[in-house]
Amino acid sequence: xxxxxxxxVGIVQMACAADKQQNILRYTEKVRQLAAEGAQIxxxxxxxxxxYFCNEENPDVFNLAEPIPDGPTCRHFMALAEELGVxxxxxxxxxxAVGLFHNTVAxxxxxxxxLGIYRKMxxxxxxxxxxxxxxxPGDLGYRVFKTRFATIGVLICWDQWxxxxxxxxxxxxxxxxxxxxxxxxxxxxxxxxxxAQYDAxxxxxxxxxxxxxxxxxxxxxxxxxxxxxFWGGSFITDSFGRILYQAPHLDEALHVQExxxxxxxxxxxxxxxxxxxxxxxxxPITKRFIDDRHDA
Numbered sequence: 001x002x003x004x005x006x007x008x009v010g011i012v013q014m015a016c017a018a019d020k021q022q023n024i025l026r027y028t029e030k031v032r033q034l035a036a037e038g039a040q041i042x043x044x045x046x047x048x049x050x051x052y053f054c055n056e057e058n059p060d061v062f063n064l065a066e067p068i069p070d071g072p073t074c075r076h077f078m079a080l081a082e083e084l085g086v087x088x089x090x091x092x093x094x095x096x097a098v099g100l101f102h103n104t105v106a107x108x109x110x111x112x113x114x115l116g117i118y119r120k121m122x123x124x125x126x127x128x129x130x131x132x133x134x135x136x137p138g139d140l141g142y143r144v145f146k147t148r149f150a151t152i153g154v155l156i157c158w159d160q161w162x163x164x165x166x167x168x169x170x171x172x173x174x175x176x177x178x179x180x181x182x183x184x185x186x187x188x189x190x191x192x193x194x195x196a197q198y199d200a201x202x203x204x205x206x207x208x209x210x211x212x213x214x215x216x217x218x219x220x221x222x223x224x225x226x227x228x229x230f231w232g233g234s235f236i237t238d239s240f241g242r243i244l245y246q247a248p249h250l251d252e253a254l255h256v257q258e259x260x261x262x263x264x265x266x267x268x269x270x271x272x273x274x275x276x277x278x279x280x281x282x283x284p285i286t287k288r289f290i291d292d293r294h295d296a
Contacts, residue, residue, distance in 0.1 A: 005150070005260075005261045005262065006258050006259065006260050006261070007040055007041060007149050007150050007176075007258070007259050007261060008038050008039050008040045008041075008256050008257070008258050008259075009039065009040070009041045009042070009043065009176075009217055009236065009256070009257055009259060010031075010034030010035075010037070010039030010040075010041070010042040010043070010086075010254070010255065010256045010257075011042070011043055011217060011219045011234050011236070011247070011253075011254070011255050011257075012027060012030045012031070012034070012042070012043075012044050012045065012048070012219065012253075012254060013045065013219060013220060013221065013222055013232055013234045013247045013252055013253040013254075014026065014027070014030070014045065014048070014221060014222065014223075014252045015221065015222050015223025015224075015230075015252060016048065016049075016050060016051050016052070016221060016223065016225075017051075018051060020049050020050055020064065023048060023049050023050065024049055024073060024076065027044055027048055027049075028076070028077075028080060030254055031044075031077075031080060031084065031086065031088065032080075032084065033254055034086075034254055034256055035084040035085070035086050037254075037256045038256055039086060039256045040086060040087065040110070040148075040149045041086065041087040041089070041147065041149055041150065041152065042086050042087070042088055042089065043089040043178045043180055043217055043219045044088070044089065044090055044091060044180060044219065045091065045180050045181065045182060045219045045220060045221045045234075046091045046103075046156060046157050046180040046181050046182040046219075046220075046221070047091055047092075047093060047103070047182060048090070048091060048180075048221070049064075049073055049092070049093075050064055050093070051225050052182045052221070052225055052228070052230070053134075054128075054129055054130050054131045054133070054134060055128045055129070055130070055225065055226050055227075055228060056130065057130050057133045061134065062095075062101060062134070064093055065093040065094060065095035065101050066092065066093065066094070066095055067094070067095050067096070068092055068094050068104055068106050068117055069106060069114040071092070071095070073090070073092060074090065074092060074106050074108075074114070077090050077106075077108060078108050078112045078113075078114060079112060081108040081109065081110060081111075081112045082110075082111055082112025083112075085110045085111075086110055087107070087108065087109055087110050087147040087148060087149060087152075088106075088107075088108040089105060089106075089107055089108075089152075089154055089178050089180065090105065090106045090107075090108065091103070091104070091105050091156065091180040092104055092105070092106055093134075094117070094119070096136075100136055101134055101135060101136060102119040102120065102135055102136055102138065103119070103120040103123070103131065103134075103135040103156060103157075104117050104118065104119045104120070104138075105117060105118045105120075105154045105156060105180060107145040107147070107152070107154060109147050109148055110147065110148040110149065111148070115145045115146075115147065116143065116145060117140070117143075118138070118140065118142075118143045118154045118155070118156070119137075119138030119139065119140050120135060120137070120138050120155075120156040120157070120158070120159060121137060121138040121141075121142070121155075121159055121165060122137075122158040122159050122161070122162055122165070123135050123137050123158065124157075124158045127186070128186060128226075128227065128228050131158075142155075142165060142168045142169045142172060143169070143172070144169060144172045144173050144174045150175045150176060150261060151173050151174060151175045152174060152175065152176055152177075152178060153166075153169035153170065153172070153174025153176070153177045153178070154177075154178045154179075154180070155169060155177065155178075155179055156179070156180055156181070157179070157180070157181040157182060157183060159179070160179050160181060160201070160204060160205055160218070161204055163204075163207070163208060163211065164285065166208035166211070166212060167208075167211065167212060170212035170213075170214055174214060175214060175261050175264060176214050176215040176216070176217060176259065176261070177208060177209070177212075177214055177215070177216045177217070178217045178218075178219070179205060179216065179217070179218040179219065180219050181218060181219065181220045181221075182220065182221050182230060183201060183220060183230065183231065184220075184221075184228045184229050184230035184231045185197065185228070185229045185231055186227060186228060187224070187227050187228070187229050188227055194231070197231075198231050198233055198249075201231075201233075202218075202233065202235060205218050205235075205237075206237055206241040206243070207241065209237040209238075209239065209240065209241040210240060210241040210271075211273055212273075213239050213240070213263075213264050213267040213268040213271070213273070213274075214239055214264055215236065215237055215238055215239055215259045215261075215263075216235075216236070216237045216241075217236050217237075217257075218234055218235055218236075219234045220232055220233060220234045220247075222247075222248075222249065222250060222251065222252060222253075229250075231249050232247055232248055232249040232250060232251070232253070233246060233247060233248075233249050234246070234247040234253065234255075235247065236255075236257045236259070238259070238260075238263055239260075239261075239263030239264045239266070239267045240263065240267045240271075244257055244259075245257050
């Protein structure tokens, strides 16, 4: 556990254009701006290079996927990380093999070296979120990455709703959690539901921060795509779930936030959830559902 160490994280909340290269160029400029403001670790939103294409099932979309790390987008950001001396968290549409694709984050260290990937484990399939059509569930498990500035854990969007994913990643040594995401409101639904949906999304992630004693950095997109209004609202917590920064909902935003990782040690001492875990009692969590009529 890092003690007495401060890390500056940068986030980019943007609306995406239809043109992939235009998005990449815009994000490149935003990363440069954040680096100039002192950011050491920069997280880009989920599938930042394209519009959120999972709102329909279209086989032509697979042409957007690239191999990692040898695809042009990953190579571009590896060069950028080396130039600027920043860690980059890049959410990409991975082409692993013919007919095999993942929703994947590439983690690039501050010297431009490729540290590895995390493949999204939880894949939704709902109206406007037809991700099971495009993405094979991750098969690498949960991962942490020892970057120049901190040991980080990365999870992706739908993973946000699962405390098991956050807990396991933190047990593996993550000093902070990053969540690149793409989530918003269906504009055909009752607007009265909007605040509750956002509040639930933020609350569940803040709970991961509290339960694990780590900062959470959640980076969402904004803008309207079809019937979906992405709700922005990217935010950063301290090690006890307090909101240090929240982006607007409908506007693009750049922000650099200094995080004091000594808070991890402080809150784990004073709220010793890890000490009091009853690991001997948790085996039922590995079941799909517990039904007394059928389960021993």
